[in-house]
Amino acid sequence: MIPTDSTVSSPDSAAAERFSTTQTVALAVLLTANFTLAVDFSILTVALPPIGRELGVDGAGLQWIVTVFAVCAASFTLFFGRVADLFGRKRVFLAGIVLLGLASLAGGLATTPAVLLAARAGQGIATAMVTPAALALMTTMFPEGPTRSRALGLNGALMAAGFTTGAILGGMITGSVSWRWAFLLNVAIAAVALAAGVFVLREPSRTSRPRLDAVGAFTVTAALVALVLGIDSAGRDGWAHPRTWGALVIAVVLVVVFLLVERRSADPLVAPAMLRRKSIAWGNLAGLLAFATETSLVFVLTLYLQEILGFDPLTAGLILGLLGIGTVLGGLIAPRVIGRIGARTAIVLSLSAQAAVTFPLAFVSPHGSWVVPLLILTFLGGVANLVAIVGYVVTATADVPADQQGLATGLVTMSQQVGIALGTPVMAAVVAAFAAAGLLRGVQAAIAVNAAIALATAIAIAVALRLPRRRRRDRADVVSVP
Structure with a gap:
């Protein structure tokens, strides 16, 4: 323990830093969900050639298996973060877990490229629902200070580990069994997270519920879709390609529209x-x-x-x-x-x-x-x-x-x-x-x-x-x- 300035640790303050049993189980649920979603970003990278051979997908189509996930995950995050504020972080988290399980089951059983892409879109939307809701639950279940920092530190460690090890896990799963298990394992994880989350997740009650800024939500989501598509196009076609700069120009215009809408909204999506x-x-x-x-x-x-x-x-x-x-x-x-x-x-x-x-x-x-x-x-x-x-x-x-x-x-x-x-x-x-x-x-x-x-x-x-x-x-x- 490290005392600094004039503050000296006391038994009460040390006890306050420890997680309660409920907090420990809740944190385990939230960390497991976020780690799984982080892995999903890259777990199919090395599995793309086998997927292409089995489902008859060409090189350009294989790229969309990665892109559609990234587009949905990045574009809908802000929207679902606000939805979680309005309708409950626990509800949005659990709904996202259900969607993750269903989308992963569809992906694991997919026999056509269309079903597989729809499943990846579902996983991306589930990521946009679960990740901000999980972080919001952490910041409300764990008080600001050392306890919250510890929770966020563990979350950051596991998410980063998921991003960096997803490709390795994907290679091991694809080489030893089948790429389908990269999807099907999520079904079991989602079932466990759902069963435990119902009982251990907590959030403060709300005294009022403002309206959802539908226009703001639409414009910012469309702007993020255009931004991510433009960035993805830059990686494949170059920054000078019309598809790249066209999407980026649309993104900038929509961001300006979004900011103007927020100034005039009584209940803005982002104040x-x-x-x-x-x-x-x-x-x-x-x-x-x-x-x-x-x-x-x-x-x-x-x-x-x-x-x-x-x-x-x-x-x-x-x-x-x-x-x-x-x-x-x-x-x-x-x-x-x-x-x-x-x-x-x-x-x-x-x-x-x-x-x-x-x-x-x-x-x-x-x-x-x-x-x-x-x-x-x-x-x-x-x-x-x-x-x-x-x-x-x-x-x-x-x-x-x-x-x-x-x-x-x-x-x-x-x-x-x-x-x-x-x-x-x-x-x-x-x-x-x-x-x-x-x-x-x-x-x-x-x-x-x-x-x-x-x-x-x-x-x-x-x-x-x-x-x-x-x-x-x-x-x-x-x-x-x-």
């Missing part, structure tokens, strides 16, 4: 005052770029390991698995770091550290001697990245009224999903721009840009984000991590 809060605006920007840099680094390093060093996909995945272990460790130590130095400082220092350990990778060579340094540096980068991610979630959800936590966590979830969708196309464009001098030169340039983005984000947060004095006193809390 303009909330977006003007620096902790929310800058916190979510930090989160978006934290997710964008680390997930896209995995893409670039995969090119390096497979295309330059010649490793097979499973070996490359196992090498990058050490990065996943680093993210788990980062999520576990993040509450202690945040308790000692505060969320803002944790974001700044961890993104700076991420940049520092990423930049040396810009000098990788076509020789296997770089494998050991790569293992060490990616592990350290994973630790730093998860501290930043937990710091941004704490920052962007603190001091938000209970009746707006669903919206706040919807913004948090949207940031991470847009970041995941944005990072890889940007890095792919950098690789392509320098690839005329060879793939290795493109990989080196992309890694250097990745490190520069992380450092620029750290500097921007250090300069622009100033948390209220009361929030700074959070560092005086004693954080005890079991």
Whole structure:
């Protein structure tokens, strides 16, 4: 335990940091659901060729198995975050779990491409329902301070582990049994989460229920659909392709329309005052770029390991698995770091550290001697990245009224999903721009840009984000991590 400033730990404060039995079971339900959904983002990546052969899907169609999930997950998150505020986080969470189970069952039994795509869309919508509702339940069931930081740290660790290990799990499942079990396992997980969640999940009662801003919900969802489609097109067709910039222009126009609608709405989906809060605006920007840099680094390093060093996909995945272990460790130590130095400082220092350990990778060579340094540096980068991610979630959800936590966590979830969708196309464009001098030169340039983005984000947060004095006193809390 770490006492700081003039605050000294007492038995009462230490007891307050421990989870009750109900909180422990509830957290297990929420973490299991979020980990499963994080895995679903990438679990089918290595299974696409077998799926194509079995269902008769060509290369372009296979890409949509990934894209339709990302589009639905990112585009509907903000909408369902607000729906959770209005109609109950527990209800939305459980409804999303039911949808996840049904969509996964349909995917596991699919015999046509149309059914499989519909199942992936259902999984994406389930993700948009469950993830912000689960985060909102965490922020209301666990009081602000060390207890909430611990819950969010565990959540961040498991979600990051899901993102980074999904492809490995998919390869193991596809190679040992069938890609269908990547869907069917979700059915059992959903059944257990539903049965337990009914009894252990709690949320505060609401005294009033404002109306749902239908026009705002439609415009922002359409804007996010256009944004994600534009980003996805950039990764496949390039940033100059009419499909890419056309979708991005539509997204910008719809965002402007959305902001105008929100100014005039009596019950806005996103109150303009909330977006003007620096902790929310800058916190979510930090989160978006934290997710964008680390997930896209995995893409670039995969090119390096497979295309330059010649490793097979499973070996490359196992090498990058050490990065996943680093993210788990980062999520576990993040509450202690945040308790000692505060969320803002944790974001700044961890993104700076991420940049520092990423930049040396810009000098990788076509020789296997770089494998050991790569293992060490990616592990350290994973630790730093998860501290930043937990710091941004704490920052962007603190001091938000209970009746707006669903919206706040919807913004948090949207940031991470847009970041995941944005990072890889940007890095792919950098690789392509320098690839005329060879793939290795493109990989080196992309890694250097990745490190520069992380450092620029750290500097921007250090300069622009100033948390209220009361929030700074959070560092005086004693954080005890079991």
